[in-house]
Amino acid sequence: MPSPHARPWPETEPPAMTPVAEHDDIRAVVRQLLDRHSTLEAGRLAAESEIGYSPELWSLLVKEMNVAALAVPEDRGGLGYGVVELGIVLEECGRALVCEPVLTSATLGVRALLVADRCPQVDDLLGRVVQGELVATVTALSPDTDFVDATRAGGRWSVSGRATNVVQGGAADIVVLLGRGDEGPGLYAVDLRRAAMRRTELPVIDPSRRQANLLFDDADAVRLVGPRDALRTAASLHSLGVIGLACEHVGIVDRLLESTTDYTMQRHQFGRAIGSFQAVKHRLANTLVELEKARSAARYAAAVFSEDPDSAALPAAVAGAICTEAAIGTALEAVQLHGGVGFTWEHAAHSYVRRALGDEPLLGDSRAHRSRVADLVGL
Numbered sequence: 001m002p003s004p005h006a007r008p009w010p011e012t013e014p015p016a017m018t019p020v021a022e023h024d025d026i027r028a029v030v031r032q033l034l035d036r037h038s039t040l041e042a043g044r045l046a047a048e049s050e051i052g053y054s055p056e057l058w059s060l061l062v063k064e065m066n067v068a069a070l071a072v073p074e075d076r077g078g079l080g081y082g083v084v085e086l087g088i089v090l091e092e093c094g095r096a097l098v099c100e101p102v103l104t105s106a107t108l109g110v111r112a113l114l115v116a117d118r119c120p121q122v123d124d125l126l127g128r129v130v131q132g133e134l135v136a137t138v139t140a141l142s143p144d145t146d147f148v149d150a151t152r153a154g155g156r157w158s159v160s161g162r163a164t165n166v167v168q169g170g171a172a173d174i175v176v177l178l179g180r181g182d183e184g185p186g187l188y189a190v191d192l193r194r195a196a197m198r199r200t201e202l203p204v205i206d207p208s209r210r211q212a213n214l215l216f217d218d219a220d221a222v223r224l225v226g227p228r229d230a231l232r233t234a235a236s237l238h239s240l241g242v243i244g245l246a247c248e249h250v251g252i253v254d255r256l257l258e259s260t261t262d263y264t265m266q267r268h269q270f271g272r273a274i275g276s277f278q279a280v281k282h283r284l285a286n287t288l289v290e291l292e293k294a295r296s297a298a299r300y301a302a303a304v305f306s307e308d309p310d311s312a313a314l315p316a317a318v319a320g321a322i323c324t325e326a327a328i329g330t331a332l333e334a335v336q337l338h339g340g341v342g343f344t345w346e347h348a349a350h351s352y353v354r355r356a357l358g359d360e361p362l363l364g365d366s367r368a369h370r371s372r373v374a375d376l377v378g379l
Contacts, residue, residue, distance in 0.1 A: 026088050030065060034096040040348050047099045047208040051171040058100045062132030065089070068106035069130045072114060077130055082306035083240070087247040087298060094248030095255040097355055099208035101135050103244045104168045109136025111240055112176040112187065115233055116224035125174060125189060125222070137172040138241070139163045140363065141187070141234040148216065150179035150188055150223070157221045159188055162213060167362060169212035170201045176224065177214075178234055184227030187234065195219035206358030208351070236309045239316035241363050243305055246298040246319040249327035249359070252352055253291045256334040259348070260284065263338055283337065287330050294319075294326040314376045321369035327356040 037057050046054035061067045071086045072078020086107060093102045101109075113126040113136070128134045139146050148161035163169070163177050172192060179188045190197070192214070200213045225233045261284055264275030274280050301315035331353040335342040342349045364372070 023085065023088055026085055027092060030089050030092040031095070033060060033065060034092055034098065038096040038098050040097070040351065043097055043099055043208060044351070047210075052168065052208075052210045053098075053100045053171070057098070058135075059132060061100060061102065062106065062130075067102055068110050068132060070106075072110060072126075072130055076114065077127055083243065083302045084299065084306050087243065087302040090244050090247035091251035091254070091298075094251030094355075096251075097208060097351055101137065101168050101172070103241075103248065104137040104172070105129060105135045107244045108138040108237060108241055109174065109176065112136070112138050112224060112233075112237055113189070115236070116187070116189075117226065119222075121222045122189075122224060129174065134173040135168070135171065136174040136176065136189075137166055137168050138176045138237060139166050139169075139178065141176075141178045141237055143178070146178040148177055148179040148188075150181040150186060150221065152181070157188065157223050158218045159190060159216050159221045160218050162215045164213050165202065165211050165362075166214055167209060167211055169214050170199050170210055175214060178230070179221070181227075185230040185234075186223050186227055187225040187230055188221040189224055190216065190219050190221045195221075204358060206354040208355065209358055232310070235313065238363065239301075239309065239312045240305060242316045242320040242369070243298065243301045243312070245359055245363060246294070246301065246316075246323035249323040249356070250291070250294050250298050252327045252356060253287070253294055253323075253330045256330045256349070256352055257284070257287050257291055260287070260334045260337050267339070280337065283333060287333060290326040290330060294323040297322045314373060317369045317372040317376065320364060321366045321373065324356075324360055324366045324369065328360065331356040 037060060042054065046052070046057070066079055067089050069078040070081045070089065071083055074080040090103065090107065109129055110126070113122055113129060116122045125134065129136045145164045148159050148163060150157060150159050159177070159179050163175065166175060169175060174189055175192055176187060176189050179186055196217045196219045198215045200215070202211045202213060204211050261275065264280055264284070265273050267274050275284070297319040301312060301319040304315045305312040331349065334349045335353060338347065338349055341347050344350065
């Protein structure tokens with residue numbers, strides 16, 4: 001979401017992007033957990049459940065891995081890391097196609113509450129989301145999705161209207177949305193467990209990432225950010241969402257390249273592994289190039305956001321454009337290189353295609369991200 005207050009490019013370069021041992025440790029621990037508990041079969045069963053994810057795996061992620069506390073300052077009850085480390089977790093979540101609310105709650109929900117104007121209600125919500133007691137989600141924070149009016153009577157805020165295409169809106173406990181009031185726009189948190197509202201689940205291409213429309217009728221709300229900073233904060237959260245999806249897409253490309261390479265070395269035709277054919281080698285090499293481009297773009301954007309969120313709009317848009325195309329292109333390539341079996345619902349490649357295509361419209365497709373880049377650089 002464009003903001004007149006966002007700087008198009010960081011004033012100083014972020015820290016060096018060379019890998020460090022601690023990052024490797026984070027990746028190894030998260031991958032080990034997900035390899036054990038987030039198989040394709042388990043993920044599909046969890047996605048078909050009432051809430052759309054596994055509460056057992058979610059508890060492991062927030063209790064043992066502390067994913068929701070990772071990028072929270074220590075003085076607010078977190079571990080004091082940044083978006084770079086959170087991006088590593090998101091890469092692994094994309095690689096495993098997790099349907100648990102790591103992006104919506106542990107990333108965007110926590111960040112929205114973290115940057116809100118502090119009050120006892122906000123601190124309580126933040127603590128409970130960080131601990132995994134509540135699951136939060138954030139709308140697209142756009143006038144195209146949030147048709148919500150906010151009113152104040154005495155000391156009580158309430159919202160009426162609808163928020164559309166809310167990721168995991170059908171099961172979340174808290175939603176953060178953009179509301180319009182007499183003073184101007186603001187960001188509001190609504191407790192969906194007690195609010196006067198109705199949820200409508202939507203048909204989606206990716207059953208592991210559900211969406212819902214939310215209809216509010218004078219629902220109690222907490223104002224997180226007032227008119228002065230609402231648009232800037234919404235733009236920052238939008239950038240973080242794009243970066244989070246980009247990191248997930250890096251994980252998707254990485255996993256598909258690995259599995260497709262393994263398959264082409266096992267599948268034989270004319271007495272040779274198909275991976276030895278020059279045409280197949282070229283396609284795998286092109287996928288490797290896409291992976292490195294996507295990884296570089298996503299990690300740079302995460303590093304910029306960690307240093308200065310207001311400077312992350314441009315690198316986030318670049319990462320969004322590159323990583324979206326890489327994920328879709330690699331998923332389709334994986335289906336083809338796996339041959340007839342790749343087209344079946346039972347094969348993992350099918351689920352990765354659905355995730356890549358389902359993610360595309362959430363925060364903008366590659367064309368929208370490129371248009372954003374053009375706007376930010378003044379073209």
